[in-house]
Amino acid sequence: MTVFEEEERMLLDLVDKFVDNELMPLEKAVMAREAQGGEVALLPEEAEPLLAKCKELGLWALDAPEEVGGSNIRTSVMLAIQEKLKSTVTPFIFPPDSPNLHMLMAVGSPQQKKQYMEPYAQGKLKSNIAISEPGAGGDPAHMKTRAIKDGDDWIINGRKIWVSGVSRADFLIVMASTDPSKGARGGITAFIMDTDTPGFSIEREIPMLAGARTYELVFDDVRLPDSAILGEVGNGFAPMQKRLNVRRLEMGAMGVGMAERALKMMCEHVQQRETFGQKLSDRQAIQWWIADAATKIHATRLMVMDAAAKQEAGKDVRTEASMIKIYATEMATEVVDHAMQSFGAMGMTRELPFAIMSQRLRLSRIYEGPTEVHRMAIARRMLKKYQ
Numbered sequence: 001m002t003v004f005e006e007e008e009r010m011l012l013d014l015v016d017k018f019v020d021n022e023l024m025p026l027e028k029a030v031m032a033r034e035a036q037g038g039e040v041a042l043l044p045e046e047a048e049p050l051l052a053k054c055k056e057l058g059l060w061a062l063d064a065p066e067e068v069g070g071s072n073i074r075t076s077v078m079l080a081i082q083e084k085l086k087s088t089v090t091p092f093i094f095p096p097d098s099p100n101l102h103m104l105m106a107v108g109s110p111q112q113k114k115q116y117m118e119p120y121a122q123g124k125l126k127s128n129i130a131i132s133e134p135g136a137g138g139d140p141a142h143m144k145t146r147a148i149k150d151g152d153d154w155i156i157n158g159r160k161i162w163v164s165g166v167s168r169a170d171f172l173i174v175m176a177s178t179d180p181s182k183g184a185r186g187g188i189t190a191f192i193m194d195t196d197t198p199g200f201s202i203e204r205e206i207p208m209l210a211g212a213r214t215y216e217l218v219f220d221d222v223r224l225p226d227s228a229i230l231g232e233v234g235n236g237f238a239p240m241q242k243r244l245n246v247r248r249l250e251m252g253a254m255g256v257g258m259a260e261r262a263l264k265m266m267c268e269h270v271q272q273r274e275t276f277g278q279k280l281s282d283r284q285a286i287q288w289w290i291a292d293a294a295t296k297i298h299a300t301r302l303m304v305m306d307a308a309a310k311q312e313a314g315k316d317v318r319t320e321a322s323m324i325k326i327y328a329t330e331m332a333t334e335v336v337d338h339a340m341q342s343f344g345a346m347g348m349t350r351e352l353p354f355a356i357m358s359q360r361l362r363l364s365r366i367y368e369g370p371t372e373v374h375r376m377a378i379a380r381r382m383l384k385k386y387q
Helices: 006-035 044-057 075-085 098-107 110-121 237-270 284-312 318-342 344-348 354-364 371-385
Strands: 127-130 146-150 153-164 171-177 188-194 200-207 213-225
Touching: 006 044, 006 075, 006 354, 075 237, 075 284, 098 110, 098 127, 098 237, 127 153, 146 171, 153 171, 153 188, 153 200, 188 213, 188 237, 237 284, 237 318, 237 354, 284 318, 318 344, 318 354, 318 371
Parallel strands: 127 171
Antiparallel strands: 146 153, 153 213, 171 188, 200 213
16 A cells, blocks of 8 residues: 655645535535536535635645646545545545646647646646547547648547536647548647637537536637647647546546445444344345445555556556556445445435436446446457467
């Protein structure tokens, strides 16, 4: 298990208190909005005090470089923070959302870092990434969105789908094919695009499980300059994978956070609830659920921390990220489901966080790469390793 330094432990204690004192009290309002078919999001009057508190406490740009006002904390610490944040269904992150930040850090030009990364890290800009397309599914290498060179500019045409946060984003990272014959091996380029660029539009909002919202986007002769290229022409796939790996490790921490909360609620409940003259906690089936949950949570946390240590050492963690994406989401799905079952009819209501948790976990088995695609990737690498 990762050993945290004293300052890191102090930071994690501060995060614990923030979640318990600031986020947990908002859960009932969040669940009530979701029960009425609304978006699971904080209202401005709820979010603004939280953001002000974050700035006051220094819970801002935690993994951003020090030169842009960040704390440059280790991956393992950031994942421990994500675990705690995901123990509540109150949707909140300490700005900015990390994955795009890491992509900008890795391949952004000095101009792009100044124009986009610095204000992004400081919370002045919001961003997202557009990868998936209608019909392309979990195979971004076959994307149809094209970027064609036109003098000193690039003309982008195509559609993207399942992109979250677009309605609030100031800029997007757009993945486009610049050489269809090469696919993922030299044919995909990343572009930075302001969301007010002519030719870009939001086609529709798509309601998802757990009160989430994604969007379908249209690019109609969007003209971008050479300076909008993030990294190098044709080499957008590798930094995109780096961005996705960050998110996949976070999803491991997310699974642990949700499962730990569900286990805690289950343990508290079954020691109070009696059926047929016996406490639920005395029944072997319940005890095995608890034992299996505790064991699998521990195993997942170790997987996440191992991958974090490898990433901190500069190692390739693509395989570990895929393993974590599969195992953590399936583990947490099982634990939350057993917790719901232990609560009986009450576990089926929208008065407890289980409904949102279970739907978020169901979503998580699709986004950032479907489970089946990750199993294919792991198998392919193992076969290559032992051929």
